[in-house]
Amino acid sequence: MLTAARLGASALSAALLAGVAAGPALADSPPPTPAAAPDGLYGKSDPTYDGVWRQSLALTALSAAKVTPADSAVGWLTGQQCEDGGWPSYRAAGTACDPKTEDSNATALAIQALVALGGQQPAVDKGVAWLKANQNADGSWAYNPGSPGDANSTGLAVNALFAARTDPASVAKAGPGGAGKNAFDGLARFQLGCSAPADQRGAFAYQPDPATGALAPNALAGGQAALAAAGGHLPVANSVRADAEPKPLACADGSAPTTVPHAEAGEAVGAYLAAQLTSGGNHLTLTTPGAAPSPDYTATAWATLSLIQSGHPDQATDAADWLDAQEATWTKNGTDAAATATLLLVAQADHRPTADLTGKLTALGPAPKATAPAADEATPAKKKNDGIGQYWLIGIGLLVGIGGGLLLSLQRKRNPNL
CATH class of the missing domain: 1.20.5 (Single alpha-helices involved in coiled-coils or other helix-helix interfaces)
Incomplete structure (x- = not known):
């Protein structure tokens, strides 16, 4: 079950829009006692819901910044991995692994971080094996195994497969009736196709409506799934440049398929996201029932990374500028490790100055073994x-x-x- 404290690593807003009743579940049981941040972890806030997520983002961003993290930082992340290969959101020292607490989001981010760091192939292989074992028959992944899949979790899993040099088209859960759908098939089931209104085509929904099966665009789902649709992973370092706007989904007549072909998925969602950023003041918006719409920093960052990955940096520039302007608010003046790391990943992908953000992120964790040369700008x-x-x-x-x-x-x- 998703919770408010796990906003950085999951799609709470999307879950609410999809009808997942997170609120009552929280009301039925008292909130857990906040855990103190252990040594080796980036950030000082309670790591219960995002420890592995923020550590993975921090290590990925610092690795791309040519910073060699402390052994304690890497050891903390590898020490969170369970014997079966999966990662929970957080596991207190000395606590045994519970398969029910392992989640695909934490596992996918941890795999990408360890690939970026290098020298962690056994842990990476075990993590990939866990993803394969916990894929749904329809090709998707759920946040927790055994639940219906969602676009965010599926997109993150595909990112991890790309990072680990595993073809997502070859990853399909075997069952009694043979192999199921592959990872690209799983991602496609959440993307709006030619049967959707023209201004929604290419978008991703968090999940189909449980009653009708209808898909409704979701900002965070679109941003995170788009990076997978574009064939990317963290850190984004794509040098391909299309020098053109993303191509909207071609829907010439009523015979067009409702499922978006994989070859068109990245461009289609890129066109949708670019239009949303332009019309939304260069950012995406968080919309939750009972609350006023507000800027969605995380969704905007993932959309920016996705556009850069797909070869459309010009369409990402204004959003990256907006994120720069929101740095103090989003990162809580550089004290939020996950936000600071994500903003650093955006700066790196868009070839912006990174020394300041690198310094702030480094200061949130143990002293690194080595840092990049000073004054890199x-x-x-x-x-x-x-x-x-x-x-x-x-x-x-x-x-x-x-x-x-x-x-x-x-x-x-x-x-x-x-």
Whole structure:
């Protein structure tokens, strides 16, 4: 069951929109006593619901920033893994693993972090095996195994497969009737196709309506599933540039299939997200029943990463600018490890200055073993100027050489004895 404290790692808003009754479940039992952040963990807030999530984001972002984290930070994450390969949201030291508490979101993020760090292949392999074992027959993943799948969890699992160099098309749960649907099939069941209104095509829903099976666009589902549809994972380091806007889903006539083909999925959701960002003031909006709409920082960040991954950085720039402007609010002045790490991942993907965010994130955890060279933002400009100076020197040298040769030639013509 999803809870409010797990906002950073799950789609509470999407679950509420899909009719998952999180509120009553919380009312039936007292909230757990807040846990103190253990040594090695990034951030000081209660890690009960997001410990593995925020640690994975932090380690992924710092690895991309060429920071070598402390052994205690890596050891804390690997120590959270259960023997069967899955990760819970958080497990207190000395507590035995409970398969019911393991979740696909934490597992998928942990796999991506360990791939980014390198040298953790056994843990990665066990994590991938856990994802394969807990895939639904329809190709999707649920937050907790045994439940209906959702777009967020499926997208994150596909991200992890890509990071681990495992083809999602080859991952299908075997059952009594043979192999089920593959991971791409599972992702496709949440994407709105040609039967949807034109301005919703390409969007992702969190889950189908339990009564009607209808799909309704969801901001966070769209952002997180879009990175998977675009073939990406964290950290995003795609250098492909389309130099064009994302292509909306082609729906020429009524015979078009309602399921979006995998080859068109990334562009279709990219077109939808780009339109939503433009019309929404360069950010996506969190809408929950009984609450006023508010900016959704996490969904906006994932949408930005997805557009960059799919080769459309121009459509992501304004959203990245908006996130920069919201840094203090979103990251709680640099004290929220998950938000700070996510913003750093966006800055890295969009080739923005990263030293300040890297420093703030590093300060939230144990002292690293090694850090990147200081003043990394000055390096590109310095190299550019050095290159220009070198070209001037070469040019002047050529001119001097040519001039000297012409002068010697003239002198020889005037004096054949030279």
